[in-house]
Every structure is written in C-alpha cells, then in structure tokens.
Ligand SMILES: Nc1nc2c(ncn2[C@@H]2O[C@H](COP(=O)(O)OP(=O)(O)OP(=O)(O)O)[C@@H](O)[C@H]2O)c(=O)[nH]1
Ligand SMILES: [Mg+2]
C-alpha cells in the first residue's frame with residue numbers, strides 16, 4: 001500500500017459547509033488537504049485535530065477527530081452549531097460603531113465559561129473618538145464582572161493585541177461589521193480575508209465572512225476568523241451551569257433560603273438580594289434571566305409541544 005494511504009494527523013484550518021481544510025502535521029509546511037468526513041453525520045470544527053486519509057494529492061477523507069479539550073458552540077431548540085475547538089480563549093470583538101448587543105456579549109462569554117475557555121472583550125474602532133465613551137459605558141458591567149476589555153483600532157494599532165494572542169489558540173467572534181477580518185488582515189498580511197468594503201463591492205449580503213478560517217502565528221498559537229453572529233442560544237447549558245457561567249453570581253450561589261430557589265420571587269433569594277444591593281449588575285442579571293427563560297422555552301419546543 002502506498003505510504004500516502006495510511007491515516008495521518010492534522011489540524012482543521014478551515015470549514016466550508018461540509019468541506020474541511022486539514023493541514024498535515026508532517027511535513028509541517030505541507031499544503032492543506034481538502035477533506036470530507038467519512039460518516040454522513042460526522043461534524044468537525046476549526047481547531048479540531050483529526051486523523052485523515054488522502055484520496056488524491058490534495059484531497060482526503062477525515063476518519064475521526066482526536067479527543068477535544070473543549071468546544072465553543074451554540075445551540076437552540078433544534079440545532080447545534082460548532083464554532084471552534086481546542087481553544088485557550090475567545091476574543092469577543094465589539095466596536096464603537098455600529099452599536100452592538102451587550103446581551104450577545106454575555107451569551108458568548110457564558111458559552112466560553114461553560115467550556116472553561118477564557119473570555120476576553122476587544123473594543124475595536126477606538127479611532128472613532130466621539131463614539132468611544134458610549135461604547136465604554138456599555139462595557140462597564142463586563143469589566144466590573146472581572147473581564148478584560150482591550151481597546152484598539154484594527155486599522156491603526158492591531159499589533160497591540162499580539163501579546164494577548166501569541167502562543168494562544170484564539171477564536172475571534174462577535175456580530176457582523178465589528179472588524180474581526182480587518183484585525184486578521186492587519187495581523188496576517190497574507191491573509192486577504194474579505195472585509196466589508198470588498199463584500200459591498202460584490203454585493204454578497206449582510207455577513208462578509210462566510211467561512212471559518214484558522215491562521216497560525218509563526219511564533220506559535222493561532223487565530224480563527226469566523227462569520228458574524230446574530231443569535232447565540234445556550235440550550236446546552238442547564239440551569240446550574242448557566243448560573244455558574246456568570247462569574248459574579250458564583251459567590252452568591254447556594255446562599256438562597258430555599259435549596260430549590262428559582263431566583264424569581266422566592267423570599268430569601270441571595271441572588272436577587274445581591275442584585276438589589278448593587279453587588280451584581282442588574283443588566284448582567286437581566287441577561288442571565290433572559291437566557292434562562294429562553295432555555296425553558298427551548299425545552300418545551302424540543303419536547304414537540
Ligand atoms: N474606523 C474603523 N473602521 C474599522 C476598524 N476595523 C474595521 N473597520 C471597518 O469596519 C467594517 C467591517 O469590518 P470587517 O472586518 O469586515 O468586520 P467583520 O467583523 O469581519 O464582519 P463579518 O465578517 O460580517 O462578521 C469595514 O468597513 C472595516 O474597514 C477600525 O479599527 N476603525
Ligand atoms: Mg469578517
């Protein structure tokens with residue numbers, strides 16, 4: 001049997017629907033192999049380490065994924081969407097303009113917490129000075145909760161992010177138009193990721209980035225660019241996991257008068273008392289409650305009612 005037919009190991013570096021680009025570990029600079037999964041239901045994510053078999057020079061079949069350290073994903077009543085695997089951190093990109101949803105930031109952070117992945121916020125487009133105070137104010141609840149917020153301008157000083165990124169496995173996520181791909185192009189001059197200007201010229205719709213793509217740093221670590229998010233369901237987090245995914249709630253968990261407290265209108269609720277006392281930001285609590293209510297609806301829907 002020719003040597004190329006035995007399974008090799010590699011890293012999934014791009015996902016285009018049911019097709020995956022896999023970079024072989026050996027030789028390290030080998031061209032990516034375009035793969036399809038062996039099984040119909042098999043699904044992989046950027047950052048997955050896989051075992052694959054070549055079927056032609058640059059084509060192959062993914063046999064299996066090696067065990068994952070973690071998976072950053074979202075889910076609603078009917079679907080699950082894998083965003084990336086084996087991450088050290090998720091960098092949630094927001095911008096001074098256009099306006100962004102703080103609730104979506106809470107949701108992405110909770111998904112990261114649920115998998116033990118560090119969540120960091122990047123406030124991009126800080127060159128738009130008039131918009132900066134409002135964006136900073138929107139992010140205060142997150143820095144108060146202990147999250148790092150890095151201010152930058154992808155067009156002017158993207159390199160300020162390098163100390164945070166080098167040697168780490170990072171996913172860039174966030175709403176469309178926040179500047180994720182602009183950031184990638186600034187950090188990887190050969191990336192040529194499509195940004196808004198290009199897609200406007202091609203009139204290719206609302207989301208500029210349509211595929212997930214991994215870029216490796218020469219100095220170690222990698223960065224994944226992904227399509228903009230509009231929703232972020234967290235059906236996969238049960239109630240206890242969801243509450244624990246808000247770090248500022250943790251010191252108060254278990255302090256309610258009733259062990260089965262639902263933290264709604266029960267007397268002696270430690271969480272609501274902490275919100276009322278200003279120890280927990282009311283807005284973050286509201287985000288948490290909205291996700292809990294949504295999860296309850298998802299449960300009902302997926303039971304087929
Ligand atoms: N003023 C300013 N504009 C920026 C900055 N970074 C990005 N932009 C602009 O913001 C727009 C959107 O940037 P993209 O990089 O395409 O945004 P994206 O987050 O990748 O969007 P999707 O791929 O749709 O998710 C482009 O017109 C960029 O030129 C910045 O630091 N300052
Ligand atoms: Mg993009």
Ligand SMILES: [Zn+2]
Pocket residue numbers: 256261262263264266268269270271272
């Ligand atoms: Zn309670």
